[in-house]
Amino acid sequence: MELQSCINYLLTTAQHEVFQTFSSGLSQFNITPGQYGVLSCLWKNGSCTPKEIAQILRLENSTISGVLDRMQKRGLINRVVDPEDRRSVQVVPTEEGSALRDDVLRLIERLNVEILSGFSPEQKGILLDGLRKIGNVERADA
Template sequence: MELQSCINFLLTTAQHEVFQTFSAGLAQFNITPGQYGVLSCLWQNGSCTPKEIAQILRLENSTISGVLDRMQKRGLIDRVVDPNDRRSVRVVPTEEGGAMKDDVLRLIEELNIDILSGFTAEQRATLISCLQQISKMDEPI
């Protein structure tokens, strides 16, 4: 099989291009695409455990720990003791982390539109459906 027909190569190069575009756009907020993922989880859920964030983002617990450390040092999130289970820690957005929500979500929408601008509406829907199928997004985590 030629490299240019290999699904791994195609997905890797496409992901790299999208990551570079998102990194450049999110730089104005001084956050990375991974940090956007964490913030998105928190904006949607209010608070999450580190394990829940890792599951939603499909990352290893050890990976998310480093991301959370950097975000806490930057003042975007706090870790607080769960009032219902003192052994558990929940991650919450700080005021700064919450304040950027609307601007970041607007940018993400613009970036998605830009990246998919060469596709018809039907092609976009098919692409998203195929990527969800490959990533098994319809299966429980």
């Protein structure tokens, strides 16, 4: 099989291009695509445990721990210990983390449109449905 026909090569190459575009765009807010993922979880849910964030983003707990450390140092999140169960920690956005929401979401929407601009509406639907199927990801509006 030719490399250019291998699904792993194609997905890796496409993911790299998308990641670079998002990294560049999000740099104006001094956040990374991974940090956007964490903030998105918190904006939607209000608070989450580190384990819940890792499950939603499909990352290892150890990976999330480092991301949360950097975000806390940056002032985007706080970790709050549950007074009823000191082993339970909730991650919550700070005022600064919450204040980024509208501007970041507008940027994410614009970047998605930009990245998919070469596709017809039908092609976009097929691509997104195919990626969801490969990744076992449910539609948000389902």
